[in-house]
Amino acid sequence: MTKAQAVHAFFSQFGLKVYQEDSVPTGTDAPEFPYGTYNLVTDDFFGGGVPLSFSLWYLDSSWLAINAKTEEISRAIGLNGYFMNCNGGAIWFKRGSPFATSSGDESNRLIKRKLINITVEYITDY
Numbered sequence: 169m170t171k172a173q174a175v176h177a178f179f180s181q182f183g184l185k186v187y188q189e190d191s192v193p194t195g196t197d198a199p200e201f202p203y204g205t206y207n208l209v210t211d212d213f214f215g216g217g218v219p220l221s222f223s224l225w226y227l228d229s230s231w232l233a234i235n236a237k238t239e240e241i242s243r244a245i246g247l248n249g250y251f252m253n254c255n256g257g258a259i260w261f262k263r264g265s266p267f268a269t270s271s272g273d274e275s276n277r278l279i280k281r282k283l284i285n286i287t288v289e290y291i292t293d294y
Contacts, residue, residue, distance in 0.1 A: 171210045171290060174254035178261060179206050179222055182241060189223070201227035201279075202234070212294055213257070217287040219264060224282040231270065234280045238268050241284060257292035 169177065179186040186204040193199060206222045222241075226234040242263065244250060249262040264285030273279035 169254050171254050171256075171259065171292065172208055174252050174259050175206065175208055175210075175220070175288075178250070178252055178259070179204055181244070182237065184224070184237075201225060202237070209288070211288075211290045212292050213290065217262070217289045220286045220288045221264075222284040222286060224280075224284070226280045226282075227276075227278050228280055229278055231280060234282050238282050238284065242267060245286070254292065256294050257290070260289040260291060262287045262289070 176186065176188075182204070184202055184204045185199055186206060187193070187199065189205040189207050192203075192205055203225050204222060205225065207220060209218045209220050211218050224234050224237055226237075228234065245261055245263050249260050252259045252261070264287045267285060269283045269285075271281045271283065273281065
């Protein structure tokens with residue numbers, strides 16, 4: 169599994185359709201809520217940790233469901249981080265700071281967004 173595939177697999181494990189943030193379908197192919205988007209940043213062992221963000225998108229009058237999903241992701245990462253194997257080594261996902269920030273969408277008050285910050289260390293040789 170490549171680094172890009174591993175990052176996608178990490179975010180896909182939480183039961184939502186996920187898209188790289190610059191590849192979200194639009195128009196009649198736009199995803200149904202809830203879904204997730206992430207920015208893909210890769211590096212190698214010598215680069216140290218790099219910031220990576222993941223956004224949860226919900227259409228709901230309440231923050232309960234999106235907050236629960238945020239907690240699920242936080243628990244999965246845990247205090248020591250989450251390791252995922254990939255070609256050439258592994259990826260270490262850790263909670264960023266601040267871990268999560270709430271926002272919305274001015275075009276529709278029912279759209280809830282949770283921006284999750286993660287630090288990723290690529291323990292890979294390329």
